[in-house]
Amino acid sequence: MSTVETVEIVSFGYLHDEPPTAHLTIDLRHHFRDPHVSPELRYMTAADEPVRAAVLNTPGIPELVAAT
Template identity: 85%
Template sequence: MSLGTVEIVSFGYLHDAPPAAHLTVDLREHFRDPHVSPELRYMTALDEPVRVAVMNTPGIADLVTSVAAAVTAFASGPSAGKVTVADGCAGGRHRAPTFANALAERLRADGHTVTVHHRDLAKPVVNR
């Protein structure tokens, strides 16, 4: 039995405005950006070293758990429909897609039906 349908969209604030969502998670200020590491800068969340760096950041696992609980609360509402979560970082290539995939894995384990879209993952690295 599915608890609810969830759409997760990862994005980069430096590319465009955040997508419309019920919950928007801004990962920019509180979590270290792999972009600052030259060896990770041109990789993406599709690369294991980036995923390890992001998921080993203090607080990320707790945030996944907290956002999953919030999604379940939204999905439990009396007029529950699809719940959309947008999570963003600066460029949308490292933190946001890694977080989105971890959240999707958690929500699926909890019984939700989940789709994930990485809006800016394939865009070029933003020079800043």
């Protein structure tokens, strides 16, 4: 019998608030481009689809998600 586990990926900014409670936190600030540097995404949050798409389409992110 196998069980299905759910993994929730949450993007957050250390400058905005305390990090969310998590079993595992992976700090990728030095590895991947912050969507905040794009003027069209600057005033959006991780709750906005364009930001999520930008993060998930960053080279290396799909592989990281799969490996995690």
